[in-house]
Amino acid sequence: MSELTIRQPDDWHLHLRDGTMLESVVGFSARQCGRAIIMPNLVPPVTSVTEARAYRDRILAALGPDSGFTPLMTLYLTDRTTATEIEQAAAEPHIHAVKLYPAGATTNSENGVTDPLAIEPVLGALERTGLPLLVHGEVVDPTVDIFDREAVFIERVLAPMLERHPDLRVVMEHITTAQAVAFVRSQGERLGATITAHHLMFNRNAMLAGGIRPHYYCLPILKREKHREALLEAAIDPSGRFFMGTDSAPHPKGAKESACGCAGAFTAPVAVELYAQVFDQLGALDRLEAFTSLNGPRFYGLPVNERRLKLERRPQVVPEPITAGNDHVVPFLSGESIDWTASLLDE
Ligand code: NCD
Ligand code: ZN
Numbered sequence: 001m002s003e004l005t006i007r008q009p010d011d012w013h014l015h016l017r018d019g020t021m022l023e024s025v026v027g028f029s030a031r032q033c034g035r036a037i038i039m040p041n042l043v044p045p046v047t048s049v050t051e052a053r054a055y056r057d058r059i060l061a062a063l064g065p066d067s068g069f070t071p072l073m074t075l076y077l078t079d080r081t082t083a084t085e086i087e088q089a090a091a092e093p094h095i096h097a098v099k100l101y102p103a104g105a106t107t108n109s110e111n112g113v114t115d116p117l118a119i120e121p122v123l124g125a126l127e128r129t130g131l132p133l134l135v136h137g138e139v140v141d142p143t144v145d146i147f148d149r150e151a152v153f154i155e156r157v158l159a160p161m162l163e164r165h166p167d168l169r170v171v172m173e174h175i176t177t178a179q180a181v182a183f184v185r186s187q188g189e190r191l192g193a194t195i196t197a198h199h200l201m202f203n204r205n206a207m208l209a210g211g212i213r214p215h216y217y218c219l220p221i222l223k224r225e226k227h228r229e230a231l232l233e234a235a236i237d238p239s240g241r242f243f244m245g246t247d248s249a250p251h252p253k254g255a256k257e258s259a260c261g262c263a264g265a266f267t268a269p270v271a272v273e274l275y276a277q278v279f280d281q282l283g284a285l286d287r288l289e290a291f292t293s294l295n296g297p298r299f300y301g302l303p304v305n306e307r308r309l310k311l312e313r314r315p316q317v318v319p320e321p322i323t324a325g326n327d328h329v330v331p332f333l334s335g336e337s338i339d340w341t342a343s344l345l346d347e
Contacts, residue, residue: 001285002313008305008344009272009292011036013134013173013194013245015264016059016071018042020325023062025250028268030069032342034305037134037245038071040099041108045076049088049095056094068307068347072096072300074134078111079103083125090129096300097132097171098122102153104140106219107249107263112136116157120164127167132300134171137180138220147204150220151179162187171299174199174247176220178230184241185234192299194245195235197274198265198332203228214261215332218249221263236279236287243296246271252327265332269319274333276311276340307347314341 011029014036016022029036038059040046046055052073059071075081075089075098089095101112113119126133137158138149162168172180172193184193198218203225207216216222234242248271249264256262267274272292279288288311297304315337321328 005308005310006289007293008034008307008309011246012296013247015039015249024324026062030067032272035070040074040076047076049092074099083121086125090131097134099134101136102140105138123165127165132169137172150177154183176223177227181230181234192241196247200278214256218265219263236284240295244292250329267332269331272342273340308345310343316341
């Protein structure tokens with residue numbers, strides 16, 4: 001297959017940031033995706049319905065008219081989030097989920113939840129309203145090795161949480177391990193998972209062998225090859241429970257290429273092409289559309305997109321660093337050649 005046309009994808013996990021960064025990056029997602037679940041880890045975080053509405057307005061302003069792109073907003077849970085706020089969020093049509101960051105787990109998670117098993121009233125409200133809980137599934141216990149933090153989170157936090165709340169709907173975000181794949185498969189329809197392109201493409205050698213490559217540093221951290229293999233199987237699995245979430249996370253060049261570089265890979269400029277390359281290498285291009293465009297809407301109870309995206313097997317070079325105010329942002333794989341080129345078809 002050297003060309004295929006699929007329903008327009010959605011990105012079920014995206015960081016757009018704010019201000020000049022937002023203005024510089026949002027167009028890359030809008031060029032490919034119909035909708036995206038917008039992560040709330042701004043500084044300060046988006047913790048109320050009012051803030052989520054205002055952030056949505058800033059995203060729409062940055063997009064300009066007729067972008068055709070719909071931001072699906074989320075709230076950031078803190079130790080102070082109340083059940084009433086969850087109920088208000090569930091009643092707000094532009095809010096589609098709430099995000100649980102264990103405090104200290106990742107970029108801008110300082111205000112997250114200290115003990116995810118101690119937010120029972122919030123979890124109860126989520127259960128009652130059906131609003132999904134999106135989970136950054138890593139423990140922050142410093143005695144747990146960074147490569148084990150996802151697997152330990154499943155054991156210590158996620159499994160007991162799901163047991164206590166049989167109607168809670170959860171997305172395990174950016175899964176990276178065989179344990180996460182097995183856990184999602186062991187549960188019913190109420191648990192889904194997003195997978196990034198970079199975790200499907202690379203194991204931790206890409207980040208560490210032959211030199212330390214900060215653009216491959218993201219959280220959860222890249223794992224060993226057997227985990228990548230489990231993710232590949234999950235992405236093409238017919239269960240419909242695994243879907244595209246790029247976790248595209250732009251940072252200024254200097255903040256990544258630093259003695260203490262921050263976590264996040266900016267994949268949005270070529271996100272769908274990277275997934276196409278992975279599915280192509282697996283001989284599974286016929287499964288791509290379900291992963292990018294059908295499974296996510298089904299989980300979120302939304303219609304699939306009407307527009308179509310064309311993918312051609314035509315090499316392209318991943319764009320050069322982009323400017324954002326006085327900064328530059330380096331796209332993941334910038335300057336390297338990839339196999340596919342995507343173009344959105346007119347309505
Ligand atoms: C994300 C960011 O930069 O906001 N970074 C990352 O490595 N994925 C936060 C996150 O999703 O963990
Ligand atoms: Zn993220």
